[in-house]
Amino acid sequence: MKSLFLFLFATIFSLTAYAQNELPSITIKDLKNKPINIKHEYAEKDKVYVFSFWATWCAPCISELEAISEYYEDWSEELNMELVAISTDDSRTQRRVRPMLNGKDWPYQVLLDGNQELKRALSIVNIPYSIVVKNQKIEHIFNGYTQGAEHELYEVIKGL
Amino acid sequence: MKHTTLLFTALLLLFVFSVVAQDQSINLQEDNEKESKYFGRFYGGLESNVQYYVEDSGLESAIVPEDQLRSNNYLYANYNYNKWTAGMQIEAYEQNALLNYNPKFEGTHLGIYFLNYKDEKWDVTLGHFYEQFGNGMILRAWEDRALGINSALRGGRVKFAPNYNMEFTALYGRQRSGFGVTSGDIFGFNADFFLAEYLNLYEKNQDLSVGLSYVGRYESFDAYPQLQNPEFDELTNAFSLRADYMWGAFYAVAEANYKSEDGILNVQNLLSDQSAKSGNAVTLNFGYSKSGFGLDVNLRRMENMGFYSRREPEVFTNFEGEPQTSFDYLDTFINFTPALTKQHHSLLANIYVFQAQHSVLFEDPQVMRAGETGGQIDFFYKFKKGTFLGGKHGTHIFLNYSNWYNLPGRYTFNPPDYDVDFFGRGNKYFSDYSIEIKKKVNETWHLGFNYINQYYDQRLLGGGDLVRADIVTAEATYNFTRKRSLRFELEKMWAVGDRQDWFGGSIEYNFNENLSVYFWDIWNYGSDKPEERVHYLNVGGAYRIGAYRVALNYGRQRGGLVCVGGVCRFVPESSGLTLNFNTSF
Structure with missing residues (x-):
């Protein structure tokens, strides 16, 4: 059994060389139940998409989305960018997404990843977690959020 | 080893x-990429949680297990080539899993493997898969590593979507338990219809979708020799019907579930011939939201909705020599019945956490329950920028009001039986009323305030006193520069019953967007028992760069429930050093 795992690990390491930073072709739903394919829906040439994974119960996620919303108008005017907030809330809290979004007055498109299919495909362990995508390629990952990291996000988007 | x-x-x-x-x-x-062939896509992730448990003379009830260094590790790897994806997850619990994880998570093995084909209409999986029907009340196969849950089904699943307005799912599998599967066969069928296009509802600013599901669980009685002539069948059927309607800023969702007659476990967790009941659950959710305003009402009544891939739980002896069942490790649960309450982020508000009471329990003549009924109301409001209460940057308010009760009706202890009413409420299990205010004063100061009132009747929820608690928290973040900041929070809990009053505080310093350190302490100064008047001190930090995140913590773990998304796992008191690492590729 042990040697089998060794073999598998070895295979994996050799394969990492071929890892491509591409978005997985996964379909999840928006707040109107409309299916959205992550890879194909956000494919406008040279536009930068930020996929921000959050949940209604996650305090740093809310701080992050709140902080970005302060600058969002300026950013989207200056840069060709869009933020898509992907809620990982399960059925316990998913019903809170819509009122919270409006209650907070956030300008983002929200998608629901209720059974965490997309989160799993991207191997996200903890949220907040943001990925910056341009031309269907993952250019940058933010694994977590600390106060002020939105400025780094701005720099990253600007640099692309 | x-x-x-x-x-x-x-x-x-x-x-x-x-x-x-x-x-x-x-x-x-x-440079070479354009010329080279397409080799497919390889992706996945790695997570590692290591803990070193130490002796702690100041924490009397702290557990020091035989293997002091323990770890849970997960390597998830997938290979995708056009429409095909193959994936697997190797899990290593070495030397043994972290304290109070399911003892069946032992050693290093292949935990998950699958092969998937996916095109525009078809999605076919062989091997392990995760799935949820509706809100999960009759089926949710999922993974939560922090809780030690992996209820993936191993078998086959076909999803078919002839167009964007309908989707069908059919599945068969056996549920994962540890590194094996249970003997129960699970059959499932689900259909979702999005009707807005057919009914021209989008033009009227409306939306309607309906769904229905079936889940069958077949488990032979061979495993239960005590059953001679049971009043229930080897196959248990569960049905679900739901509708989701939206009209402008208004929305409503309703779901009804039914589970056919199934054996009820007695206090010793054993089945018997005569003890059988059907179960049902009804959820109603509606709300109204527009810019700066949100209102959500969520009501649920649940009766005998425990649904397991193996009817009787396995019994283990834990590290303290006490018996524990596989249900305590959330093993073999087919459905998902989360508590519908607010999930607080304050440390002290997470001591008395309510768990949904989905099943029947006859503990003694005083504690007899058949489910739960209740609801919660959420209210969000933003005082706009430039108004008196909004100030320069606006002010956010969030109110939550939750109440949960036993089902009202007639209960008899011997023989165990109940006859419950649909409407009304029985003994109160739990309530939680809270207000949260968030305010950005300027670029330098961000403030937060919470008041929480809790009622938690431990007499009905696993033993202990009735607890009434008031919690106040205040937090402030001071931003030195755009990237460097200091956050501090003070918490106070006044409680009657159980361990009584607590005090807590935390400080978090963010050096920059990559590195932060923290220190927190909760102090049970008000306990009647001197040995409980302890500080739970913790110090740690996290470093993150790109997809990598490493976190280190040293301190004391308070014994009690650790909850993620409304599902909780019990952890014992302990002291030690924790290292978490995760990345994706």
């Missing part, structure tokens, strides 16, 4: 280096 840990560590390091090396070689590769 020691060398297995070494081997794993070595492989982990090798992996990290290989990824780093790969990052550096990307530039070189890019």
Whole structure:
């Protein structure tokens, strides 16, 4: 059994060389139940998409989305960018997404990843977690959020 | 066994280096990329949680297990080539899993494997898969590593979507338990219809969708020799019907579930011939929201909705020599019945956490329950910028009001039986009323305030006193520069019953967007028992760069429930050093 795992690990390491930073072709739903394919829906040439994974119960996620919303108008005017907030809330809290979004007055498109299919495909362990995508390629990952990291996000988007 | 840990560590390091090396070689590769063939896509992630448990003379009830160094490790890897994806997850619990994880998570093995084909209409999986029907009340196969849950089904699943307005799912599988599967066969069917286009509802600013599901669980009675002539069948059927309607800023969702007659476990967790009941659950949710305003009402009544892939739980002896069942490890649960309450982030508001009461329990003549009924109301409001209460940057308010009760009706202890009413409420289990205010004063100061009132009747929820608590928290963040900030929070809980009053505080310093450190303490100064008047001190930090995140913590773990998304796992008191690492590739 042990040697089998060794073999598998070895295979994996050799394969990492071929890892491509591409978005997985996964379909999840928006707040109107409309299916959205992550890879194909956000494919406008040279536009930068930020996929921000959050949940209604996650305090740093809310701080992050709140902080970005302060600058969002300026950013989207200056840069060709869009933020898509992907809620990982399960059925316990998913019903809170819509009122919270409006209650907070956030300008983002929200998608629901209720059974965490997309989160799993991207191997996200903890949220907040943001990925910056341009031309269907993952250019940058933010694994977590600390106060002020939105400025780094701005720099990253600007640099692309 | 020691060398297995070494081997794993070595492989982990090798992996990290290989990824780093790969990052550096990307530039070189890019030039060749256009000419090279498409090799498919390889992706996945690695997570490692290591804990070293230490003796702690100041914490009387702290557990020091036999293997002081324990770890849970997960390597998830997928390979995608056009419409095909193959994936697997290797899990290593070395030397043993972290304290109070399911004892069946032992050693290093292949936990998950699957092969998937996916095109525009078809999605076919062989092997392990995760799934949820509706809100999960009759089926949710999922993973939560922090809770030690992996209820993936192993078998086959076909999803078919002839167009964007309908989707069908059919599945068969056996549920994962530890590294094996249980003997129960699970059959499932689900259909979702999005009707807005057919009914021209989008033009009227409306939306309507309906769904229905079936889940069958077949488990032979051969495993239960005590059953001679049971009043229930080997096959249990569960049905679900739901509708989701939206009209402008208004929305409503309703779901009804029914489970056919199934054996009810007695206090010893055993089935008997005569003890059988059907179950049902009704959820109603509606709300109204527009810019700066949100209102949500969520009501639910649930009766005898425990649904397991193996009817009787396995019994284990835990590290303290006490019996524990597989249900305590959330093993073999087919459905998902989360508590519908607010999930607080304050430390003290997470001491008395309500768990949904989905099943029937006859503990003694005073504690007899058949489910739960209740609801919660959420209210969000933003005082706009420039108004008196909004100030320069606006002010956010969030109110939550939750109440949960036993089902009202007639209960008899011997023989155990109940006849419950649909409407009304029985003894109160739990309530939680809270207000949260968030305010950004200026670029330098951000403030937060919470008041929470809790009622938690431990007499009905696992033993202990009735607890009434008031919690106040205040937090402030001071931003030195755009990237460097200091956050501090003070918490106070006044409680009657159980361990009484607590005080807490935390400080978090963010050096920059990559590095932060923290220190927190909760102090049970008000307890009647001197040995409980302890500080639970913790110090730690996290470093993150790109997809990598490493966190280190040293301190005391308070015994009690650790909850993620409304599902809780019990953890014992302990002291030690924790290391968490995760990345994706």
